[in-house]
Amino acid sequence: MSAERGRSSPDPSPARGDPVPKERFGLIQFDGVDQTVIGADIHVGDAAPDFASVATDWSEVRPISSQKGKVRILASTLSLETNVCDRETRRFNEEAAALGKDVLVYVISTDLPLTQKRWCGAAGVDRVVTLSDAKDVDFGARYGCLVKEKRILRRAVFVVGRDNQIVYSAYMPKFGEEPKYDEVLAAARKAL
Numbered sequence: 001m002s003a004e005r006g007r008s009s010p011d012p013s014p015a016r017g018d019p020v021p022k023e024r025f026g027l028i029q030f031d032g033v034d035q036t037v038i039g040a041d042i043h044v045g046d047a048a049p050d051f052a053s054v055a056t057d058w059s060e061v062r063p064i065s066s067q068k069g070k071v072r073i074l075a076s077t078l079s080l081e082t083n084v085c086d087r088e089t090r091r092f093n094e095e096a097a098a099l100g101k102d103v104l105v106y107v108i109s110t111d112l113p114l115t116q117k118r119w120c121g122a123a124g125v126d127r128v129v130t131l132s133d134a135k136d137v138d139f140g141a142r143y144g145c146l147v148k149e150k151r152i153l154r155r156a157v158f159v160v161g162r163d164n165q166i167v168y169s170a171y172m173p174k175f176g177e178e179p180k181y182d183e184v185l186a187a188a189r190k191a192l
Helices: 083-099 113-123 138-142 181-191
Strands: 003-005 023-030 033-038 071-076 103-109 129-132 156-160 166-171
Touching (some): 071 083, 071 181, 113 129, 156 181
Parallel strands (some): 103 129
Antiparallel strands (some): 071 156
């Protein structure tokens, strides 16, 4: 059962003096054990929180503030090296070409940038942008995706409209569950 808690946590550290994000125990399990999710869920109609992440070349990327005017799909994944995340990223890579240049697809995990770069090269993934949340877990905490005990992200997908508003939000209840691709793609097309 899920219990919301507002207790403080030293890990992860709040970014740039932000308030400590809330912790929610029991929202998801890892190998049958309840885990703590850091941060509140993001809902349709919310302003998309800005966040810093790291590209495969180790440069800082801010997909919200730097890409206003574009529609963005943000896919939160456990690790590119798991079967489900591999399938999901490949699927979004295939779909990205049909979405056009005004839709950007970001796949975010706590994999290191060099791991993401190697995986993308081996998989032939060139249409989505992989981003690492390993350094500051800024995305994970701001989007309610950070699993505290494992320092990984739970699976979720968000579509951010041209005006930086959330137009689609879905959190998968289990690590192995894939998103509803048709819903995500329809929301992105509608946001154009």
